[in-house]
Amino acid sequence: MQTTRTFEWIHSRRQTVSTSLVSEPVSRHHAETPTERHLQCIWYDPALRPPGLATNEGEPVEIENPGVWNLEAGPDFLGAVVRVGSERRRICGDVEIHLRPADWTHHRHSDDPRYSSVRVHVTLTPPVNALAPVGAICIPLAGPLSRCPDFSWAAVDVTAYPYASRPEPAPCELALRRWSADDIERLLESAGVERLRRKAQRIRLRATMVGADQALWEELMAALGYKHNKTATRKLAQRVPRTELFAAAKSDVETAAAILWGTSGLLPEAGPSLRGTTRRVWDRWWKHRARWQERALSRDEWRLDGVRPLNRPEIRIRAAAVWALRHPPPAERWLAAAAVGPQDFLKHILRDLAIHDPAGEIRTAAVGRSRAVSILINVAVPFLEASGLPVLADPHWLQMLPDETPNAVERQMAHTLLGRDHPPSWCRGALRRQGLIQMFTDFCLNDRSRCAGCPFPAWLAAAAGSSSSPPAEDRL
Ligand code: SF4
Structure with missing residues (x-):
């Protein structure tokens, strides 16, 4: 698989946009109660x-x-x-x-x-x-x-919107009909590589300011915030740098979890009614509170509505404490695993992220496999690239990436760009899914013209029209 040189992935699109996902939760799809x-x-x-x-x-x-x-x-x-x-x-x-x-x-x-x-x-x-x-x-x-x-x-039928309800094919879909299946797949992969490269650039820039270990800590915490609380968890990682947390907790995971939970602003106020986990956390937090209190986030900075009980941010924060205290430090152990090879790295990351809640409130892993795979693709691989390992130019690394369950943006973009009846194989694989998100963020996200002002269809038409198939020098 050659993926680094395709169709000059849209360098004309320089805008940076938020990658946090979807706004409102969907629930009770077929209920009589409106959402x-x-x-x-x-x-x-x-x-x-x-x-x-x-x-x-x-x-x-x-x-x-x-x-x-x-x-x-x-x-x-x-x-x-x-x-x-x-x-x-x-x-x-x-x-x-x-x-x-x-x-x-x-x-x-x-x-x-x-x-x-x-x-x-x-x-x-x-x-x-x-x-x-x-x-x-x-x-x-x-x-x-x-x-x-x-x-x-x-x-x-709330599940039919918005992607199943578009009455006319989008201009980009019409332009793409002149492309061969192979070229469509390569285009998606090229866009996927570009997306991971941009993540790597961001990590590299941050690492020059705070160091690789802290940059990785902030990325991991942002990933644990899921779609609604990324900003808050990233901010928490900045307020509680990993090395400071490590030193303050003195290898005690419950103390580290208490510091993170207390500084998050999500820990309930102390009082005689406190029981169980909260009581135990307070027993530790009060000893450290004076040092961290002024860095604490406000509870208002978190979005808690629509979050399932098992996905509560405090559970993820406690899990992050386990990860932060492991030896050797995260950046060092991830780079050491990468030196062995892609398959070993994959296994290492999934093992490293199989974290359970140290408070024992839930029996399942606090970071499940699908989130761990997402962190592997969106954090770990860009981190390696940012650290100087050219993994995004190496087919062995790119082929190692496990597929993910498509999210709403990927489904929407696949339907819009590739048509209602496109073969599912076209967007199978982590890179192609990343590519769909990249196209969405570059073109659809801020389009307010209902496609009329979008440059992508013209670019697709020109690339397809330059020969019977896209030019050889532009191929992946
Ligand atoms: S805005 Fe999106 S859907 Fe519309 S033409 Fe551009 S890429 Fe296609």
Whole structure:
């Protein structure tokens, strides 16, 4: 597999974007109880959207364009256009959707610059004494939906959105139809290598500032934050550097876990009602509190709604304490394992990350295999590249990467780019999945033109049109 020289992967796209994933949790897909996901589907699909939409002040609303469904962090839809009032005032901007109007405040969107372009706040219930986004109209859906006799929440197939609901093929899919299957697979792999290379660049830059070991600690913690708490766990790793934690805990894992949990701001306040794990953690934390307290994060910096009990951040934080205290230090032991070869490295990383909660609150591993595989691909391999091992140019290393379960962004991009009925084999393999995410972040993520201004289709057409298949010198 040659993957390093293909089709000059899109160096024209320099923008850096957040890679944290998907905004709102999906739950109770087929329940009669509505979720935000149901409201997103209704807003997006004209077939579901009820007639008679109006602002909270009673002005009629007409949807010209519901916007692009945003699968990344930030508002739910980007670049919507609506007409408001009898004079049909044109309002353009992003759309945020909540069940309750007060969720805008609860989720602290006003303090988040990603939400500064929200001009439409869609809610289920009308706002009553709730702070609205500044400069935005509010459109409550409950009234119009109640006037639709055939409407049922259970009839909204939330799993079909957004990728299964696109009425027309995307321009990039049309352009890619001229490509051979081999070239499509190589294109995806090339984009995947580029994604890992960018991660390596970020780690290398950070390592020049804080050292390789600390850079790795921060990356690992960010990965343990999963999609909702990456920023908080990365910040915690910066507030509690690994070497300081190691020295303070004096090889005691429970003390290290107490320091991390206490500094995270998630440890419940002390009191006579404390029991079990929390009581034991406090027995250790109070001895160290004075030193770390002023570095502590606020509880508000964590997102805890929609997080399954087994995925609670405090469990991951405690698991990280185990990893941080192992000998030799993480960067040293990972580089030593890499020196043996790709297969040994793979086994070592999966073993190294098979961590159990030191507090024993859950029986299963606190870091499961799928998360460990994700860390291998997104952290360990870029770390090796950043450390000077040219693994991204070595087919033995690239072929070693285990496949992952596709996430929502990968499924969306595969469907959009490769078409509804593409062979699953086209996007099988870690590199191709990484490539789908790279294409999504480079082109779709910030596209507010509904594809009209996207340069990717023209690039694909030019690459395919330069010969009957893409030029030999551009091949992988
Ligand atoms: S924004 Fe570009 S890459 Fe994304 S679906 Fe549209 S044409 Fe394709």
